[in-house]
Amino acid sequence: MLLVARAGLMALVAVVLVVAGVWASWGNVSTAMAGDVRGTVRIAECGDGECSGPFSGAGDGGGGKQPAKVSVAEFVAGERGETLDVAVKPGSRHAVRTGPAGVLYAWVPVGGALLLASLVVAGGLRMRRTAWAMGLGGALIMGGAWALLSF
Template identity: 55%
Template structure:
């Protein structure tokens, strides 16, 4: 009889480890996807040394993008008759925004605190999603609350700043 009890305890331990490994992997993959999605824009905004920076006055908007003339601020930057910025809730016709030019193109992204926070919005969403996996799959409620709080703080800061 003792061997049957030991055997079932071993099986439970293996299943717990398997669940923890699977849910941990899912949580890490969600966070990596959030960083990956954010970094495409964030590196232009955060690593500005040697990049052209200036302002755009939005003069027209299409379905997905807005455009307008670019006025340089940084040394070596050239004025452009028209640059393109992604159309989102924070870009309005007639407004002027500080931007960074993506190298080798006429595409720009917002700079400054608003641009940095907006670039990291996908990570905020990933933190919220991963917190559910950590709470439910890993049974780590404190860590999940910290992750959810961080995601909410990031999303709220981006909303308020933009």
């Protein structure tokens, strides 16, 4: 009975980790993949982990409410003067990068959750092949985001 309880508890911990990763990612993922207000931002200044610049919208998505200036995370911004494709989060002046690099970066919390959950699956459930697949998937998400954003 204790073995079944332990397996159930470890499975629950692994599921909670992955669900928390999806929950943490979803706000950025939904905006990066299907954001209404899309356009470009030209990076003008950086500080406190964020870069900002003037926003040029493509069309009038979001009912014509386009901010004149938006901010993006400094890690995805690149250098000053660079122009990025972005989507603006609804009701804010914060933008997320779009395209393959931005979408993959938005999924990074899921990649980290998969890495953590793989340790629980390997150690607690003794499912080593499944754990290797989960860990490899998480590492590919995180490494792919870093590689796409670096180039």
